[in-house]
Amino acid sequence: MGITKVLCGLIIKDQQILICRRKPEKSLGGYWEFPGGKLEEGETYEECLARELQEELNLRVTVKNHFKTVIHQYDLKTIELISYRCETEDAVIKLVDHDQIEWIKVPDLLKWNLAPADVPIAEALIETYKLSE
Numbered sequence: 546m547g548i549t550k551v552l553c554g555l556i557i558k559d560q561q562i563l564i565c566r567r568k569p570e571k572s573l574g575g576y577w578e579f580p581g582g583k584l585e586e587g588e589t590y591e592e593c594l595a596r597e598l599q600e601e602l603n604l605r606v607t608v609k610n611h612f613k614t615v616i617h618q619y620d621l622k623t624i625e626l627i628s629y630r631c632e633t634e635d636a637v638i639k640l641v642d643h644d645q646i647e648w649i650k651v652p653d654l655l656k657w658n659l660a661p662a663d664v665p666i667a668e669a670l671i672e673t674y675k676l677s678e
């Protein structure tokens with residue numbers, strides 16, 4: 546089986562980052578993740594992320610720079626998780642695929658039950674954050 550490309554957004558606002566909990570009935574239900582979804586044919590990474598965040602959270606974002614890509618092998622599939630920094634002016638979030646969201650401090654990321662593929666991204670983000678302080 547091939548590798549599934551998944552885009553996710555690192556949305557930081559007022560020094561806090563958005564994480565979302567996957568609904569229990571979904572794959573990896575109950576895990577926290579950076580919101581996003583699978584790349585569709587013909588889309589750029591930026592288009593995919595903007596579409597997914599609009600569909601999943603009703604959030605209009607500006608997609609900024611690429612941050613980190615992680616290849617992670619789950620039992621049934623391998624994903625390439627591609628993260629981008631995003632900015633938004635929107636304050637209200639609508640939940641579709643998630644049952645909870647949190648805005649948390651970057652250094653606290655590893656205290657949450659993150660999807661395994663997200664952990665290296667969270668670790669890199671924490672390192673970057675330390676350097677920028």
Ligand SMILES: Nc1nc2c([nH]c(=O)n2[C@@H]2O[C@H](COP(=O)(O)OP(=O)(O)OP(=O)(O)O)[C@@H](O)[C@H]2O)c(=O)[nH]1
Nearest residue numbers: 551553571572573578579580581582583624660662663
């Ligand atoms: N959106 C998103 N998906 C992630 C992250 N980390 C991670 O492992 N994934 C996995 O990447 C896939 C993304 O698919 P999706 O968000 O469109 O969800 P889906 O339920 O349609 O996927 P499914 O085919 O696994 O059921 C899922 O299998 C999800 O568990 C993440 O940070 N964001």
